[in-house]
Amino acid sequence: MWWRTIQLSIKSVLLHPLRSALTILGIFIGVASVIWLLAMGEGIGKAAQEQIASLGALNIIVRTVKPSSDDVEDGSYGLTRSDYVRLVATIPTITKALPIRILAQEFRYQTRSFEGRLVGCTPDYADVTRLKLDRGRFLSDADLDRERNYCVLAHESAERLFPSGNAIGKDIMVDEQFYTVVGVMQPRAPSAGIGGSLAAEDYSRDVYVPITTLWRRIGDMIVVTKPGQFQRDWVEVTQITLQVAERNDVLRTADLVRTTIENEHSFSDYGVTVPLELLQQAETTRLMFILFLGLIAAISLVVGGIGIMNIMLATVTERTHEIGIRRALGAKRQDITRQFLIESTVLSLAGGLSGVIGGLFCRPLTLFMRDQLERWFPDQMATLPDLIRTMEPQLVSWSIPLAFVISLAVGILFGVYPALRAAQLDPIEALRHA
Structure with a gap:
């Protein structure tokens, strides 16, 4: 039926x-x-x-934030080398800490030049940001300790300066000083900005140098000159990326980081981003x-x-x-x-x-x-x-x-x-x- x-x-x-x-x-x-x-x-x-997730669920990112001109008297603001040392020494759950200094610079090789980012970093920077090596090598601990004038080029940076040849072993000019190329990275897609807590970051025009070399050869002062305007800023560290061993320790460590930095800064010239919080x-x-x-x-x-x-x-x-x-x-x-x-x-x-x-x-x-x-x-x-x-x-x-x-x-x-x-x-x- x-x-x-x-x-x-x-x-x-x-x-x-x-x-x-x-x-x-x-x-x-x-x-x-x-x-x-x-x-x-x-x-x-x-x-x-x-x-x-590309920032790492076990990471805590502390960035320098430029405050209003009323809060800055002598042009000095942001994270310092003392902050970096203090965080590493006082918070036991931190297993890895990366100080980073980023400057806008012009890079030249013979008749070719382009505007990009000069990134002073440590050898762990490539792993934390998931950068992959194309040829040559990345920065080493020896380069950091001896403050060598070595650099590693991002993929687009290498193509702009060396469109038809091998960049390894060549010298490029940065701020009237020469740096020897020891490596070239693979292409890396830019990270998209997410809300107001995470700024977009483009790795395509980067040049990586040991941060100790940058501190010695370029220093902390940034001079901006425009018609009718002269500005001088003092910034020691642009960003400190911290890493912990266990996921359960991330939020607790982030609270300790905020407290530690807040005690040493009289005004808000920093920001703390916790990718785990953003993931949740x-x-x-x-x-x-x-x-x-x-x-x-x-x-x-x-x-x-x-x-x-x-x-x-x-x-x-x-x-x-x-x-x-x-x-x-x-x-x-x-x-x-x-x-x-x-x-x-x-x-x-x-x-x-x-x-x-x-x-x-x-x-x-x-x-x-x-x-x-x-x-x-x-x-x-x-x-x-x-x-x-x-x-x-x-x-x-x-x-x-x-x-x-x-x-x-x-x-x-x-x-x-x-x-x-x-x-x-x-x-x-x-x-x-x-």
């Missing part, structure tokens, strides 16, 4: 192909939108988390974002369910005479209910399956559309944030069965009323219906 009822239901659906197709389309859009929107939300959330916030935001997108997509499924109810109510009206004949031949109310309920289920099942198939094409279609937009509208696409331009949708595994089950539930739920209405028709009145 069930198999025959299913056959009759499918036949009834196929009697009106266009109307049935439009109803199935409503469910298709609802199911596909659930999968697509959740995939988009997961892709954006994952990209943001990867940007934060990003995870919470990601879940809220996915939930919000899921609710929006669920509205499409409800609209599709209303479409099923509408077509089933119209079908009941059209087939009133048929219902009367079936009742006269001995069909019970539950038989009529079952037939119409199965018809609505068939519609929702077809829409759900097609929606799942459409949802599986989310990633390739998104990448294809993005490539075409970059091809036809390169200027407009270039203005979008890197996080959006490089984001790739990530299918959420549980979204596929969830969307499919919801589509079936919607079909059954919105098919109950038309089925009951059909079953409760009076057989005599139904037979009289023309």
